[in-house]
Amino acid sequence: MSDIDRIRESIRQGQYDMTMHAMEEMAEDFLDIIDVENAVFTGQIVRTEKDDPRGTKYIIEGFAKNGVTPVGVVGRFTAKASYLVITIYAIT
Secondary structure (H helix, E strand, O other), X not given: OOHHHHHHHHHHOXXXXXXXXXXXXXXXXXXXXXHHHHHHHHOEEEEEEOOOOOOOEEEEEEEOOOXXXXXXXXXXXXXXXXXXXXXXXXXX
């Protein structure tokens, strides 16, 4: 299973969490949880960052639920094998 498939499966099964920072950024950009989920389901991993001791970060770019607004979602898998969304942003 590819990394994007693993991430999508975590989202589908509700096995993910969001940092407070992610929720604040989501609110600042007028996004909601459906936008985040849609971005993961419609997007692709555009970059991985392996230099963080807490684990590989995946940068996904997809679209909000309106199908127009590009959204970036950054996250990583945790020790519990769930997915942690670190930050979310509208791509301008």
